[in-house]
Amino acid sequence: MDIITEKQKRYSKGITSIYKNSQLKPGTAIFKLNNKLLRFKIPIVTTLLEIREKLCKKIYIESCGEVSIIQAALFGNRIYLDNTIKDLFIITGIFHLLAISGLHVGIIISISFLIFSFLPLRFRYLAVSLTLIPFTILTGLKITVLRASLFAIFIFVALFFDIKVELRKLLLFIASLFLFLFPSSAFDISFQLSFAAVFGILTVIEKEKGLKSAILVPLGATLFTMPIILYSFGNFNYLGILNTFIMLPFIYLLIITGLITPFTGHFAIAPLITVESWIHKIATFLYKLTYSTFILNKINFYLLIFSLILILLFIILKKFTFLLLLLIIPLINFEKSNIIIFPNMIRSKGIIDLSGRKQVFFKGFYNDFKYKFLPIVAKFGIKKFDNGIIHIYDGQNLYFKIKNNFLLDICINKIDKNCKIVYMTKSNSISKKLLMSQNKIFIIYKNEVKSKNIYELKNKKCIILKKGEIIYDNGICK
Structure with a gap:
């Protein structure tokens, strides 16, 4: 049984598939009876939630x-x-x-x-x-x-x-x-x-x-x-x-x-x-x-277990030392960072370059930045970048500090002789004529023209470039 507490709130797949075109008001109870989904208003609860x-x-x-x-x-x-x-x-x-x-x-x-x-x-x-x-x-x-x-x-x-x-x-x-x-x-x-x-x-x-x-x-x-x-x-x-x-x-x-x-x-x-x-x-x-x-710093599962063990030891032994050791956990990070990551966010575009210098690029919507892009960066425990460009359409960047407002060795929607990688934010924007310009790596969501140096993000969680080798769907982007 589910109780709607806010108008247009999303619930389980079974319920939304049936009521997806209905206006579900606060205080509506939905429950399953004899393989049928029924709904009714709870008298006092409905009134109070509507007042709210x-x-x-x-x-x-x-x-x-x-x-x-x-x-x-x-x-x-x-x-x-x-x-x-x-x-x-x-x-x-x-x-x-x-x-x-x-x-x-x-x-x-x-x-x-x-x-x-x-x-x-x-x-x-x-x-x-x-x-x-x-x-x-x-x-x-x-x-x-x-x-x-x-x-x-x-x-x-x-x-x-x-x-x-x-x-x-x-x-x-x-x-x-x-x-x-x-x-x-x-x-x-x-x-x-x-x-x-x-x-x-x-x-x-x-x-x-x-x-x-x-x-x-x-x-x-x-x-x-x-x-x-x-x-x-x-x-x-x-x-x-x-x-x-x-x-x-x-x-x-x-x-x-x-x-x-x-x-x-x-x-x-x-x-x-x-x-x-x-x-x-x-x-x-x-x-x-x-x-x-x-x-x-988004800690991994092993650090989570270690943290819980410290808490358990504190509960059993009553020694504050175990609890204070938890303060070290946020500083620990085991991710190897000699890579360049191109996350697949569909609507928004982004790059996390950790191959030597630290660079970041994001252009898109706040929700993509907050819930898709930021968690990937957090896995590496980095909040300060040497170079970067961040443009959020419906918000602002408060999480990262960036020294210089540009990228090195990576071009966005253009070709430059100093660029080793070209990232195209618009689909089908790499033509045969463009491909004829020297040996570069092209990253794009999808493209009609195919080539061995064009890498598409479509149906991939991300593209990872490590020492010149391309890796798809690495666990980092899950």
Whole structure:
């Protein structure tokens, strides 16, 4: 069974193949019965999700597009987020502040405790628990919020009945419950990061109190999730914890301002614009200040296993040395880099030249740059290039630093006597006349004219040039 939480969201192949031309609205449940796919609206859930969607859209329109962070930070809706702000938060190591999670649930709990302060303490626990249910739906039923809300509700119910609860065992129980109900969650990055972060926090502060405990909370969350992030996305910032402390008060202020928006209407738009403007400026400042501590390195499977072993040793032996050894992992890279890579991105074009000097070329769309091109570069742990040209149609490059705005020995869409390789970005642009010009290697997506020195990317993951030898479909481009 699937529950639609955002309009036009894509789901399993079976569902999209049947409903691909239908407008699936939030709150629609789709399930299989007797080999037939049926759908219906869940009464209260549908209403709350429709309110969420209308409110997010209203804030965006009334602010003329200047407010977009609050939709992600309070309602879990990232479709309004600008690509630049996403990248600023990723590179500075504070993207988790935009991903609605336990932090935001904690704020709601604090406000709810204040609102229900007139109730006896035990009944206040139950009132707060009931408040978390509609909030969880309003945030789009995100796994991180479901985890945090369930965790809090179990604790409050236990406090109401005066039952002692061991938090780590409770967390493992909730994780097992998720996996039992939704087995595919085991492969969901949000699920992995969410539970790893909380388990890390509970483990490092197990016997600590006071200031030391407060310092260890972000350290536990960061180090327990770092291997998953490096393996899946290939980025890490050593000053991410410090950046989090700097940005956190402004995110708090933004969320509190956002909470009053439904009751004050357009009067809250101006404060939201102001706070988001501050956040953007601070994120830009932190980017410039801490870019040097940003690591772009997509670790391999063996380093992931080694990282998990270090975490396991810390859990068993309670020695912080094992946990601190994790800080070396982002600096380790085993990929041999004496190659030139031409990834097949179809719409976009790119080159990664690591044969001696470091050169990079990209021309195309942001999504291709972020999700196809960047992961390949990250496998080599490189973020600074000698030469390069990057042009992203619907975004900007914040990940790479480039000294010179040109390429050596590689020509793009032209012939030059100093070029050993010619990369044509348009298909069928290599003619017989062009081929007659000296002995060069031509790289192109597809071409009608064939020749032994023309290499096509069509139906290939990439072309790799290593010491003059052409290799197709190397594992680097998977």
